[in-house]
Amino acid sequence: MTKADIVNEIAKNTGIDKVTVLTTVEAFMETVKDSLSKNDNVYLRGFGSFVIKQRAEKTARNISKNTTIIIPAHNIPSFKPAKTFVSVVK
Numbered sequence: 234m235t236k237a238d239i240v241n242e243i244a245k246n247t248g249i250d251k252v253t254v255l256t257t258v259e260a261f262m263e264t265v266k267d268s269l270s271k272n273d274n275v276y277l278r279g280f281g282s283f284v285i286k287q288r289a290e291k292t293a294r295n296i297s298k299n300t301t302i303i304i305p306a307h308n309i310p311s312f313k314p315a316k317t318f319v320s321v322v323k
Contacts, residue, residue, distance in 0.1 A: 240255045269283060281314040281318050282312070282313045283310060284313060287306065289306055
C-alpha cells in the first residue's frame with residue numbers, strides 16, 4: 234500500500250477531501266521525522282512506537298580492497314508494533 238492508497242482509503246472512509254487528507258498524512262510523517270531527529274520517541278497506543286536505536290561503533294571489512302574500516306556509532310530509526318497491532322496481523 235502506498236501513501237496515495239492510504240490517502241484514498243482515508244478519504245473514502247471519512248468523507249474528507251483527498252487534499253486535506255494528503256496534507257494531514259504528510260504533516261504526520263513530518264512530525265514523526267522531526268521528533269525522531271530530536272531523539273524524541275513517538276508512542277501511538279494500540280498501534281506502535283517509532284523509536285531511535287543506538288548502534289555501537291564496529292569494525293567491518295571492505296572485501297574488494299581487503300581493508301578494515303571503522304563504522305562509527307550512530308542512531309537508526311525503528312518501529313516497534315504494539316501487542317494489539319501484532320495480534321491483528323497474525
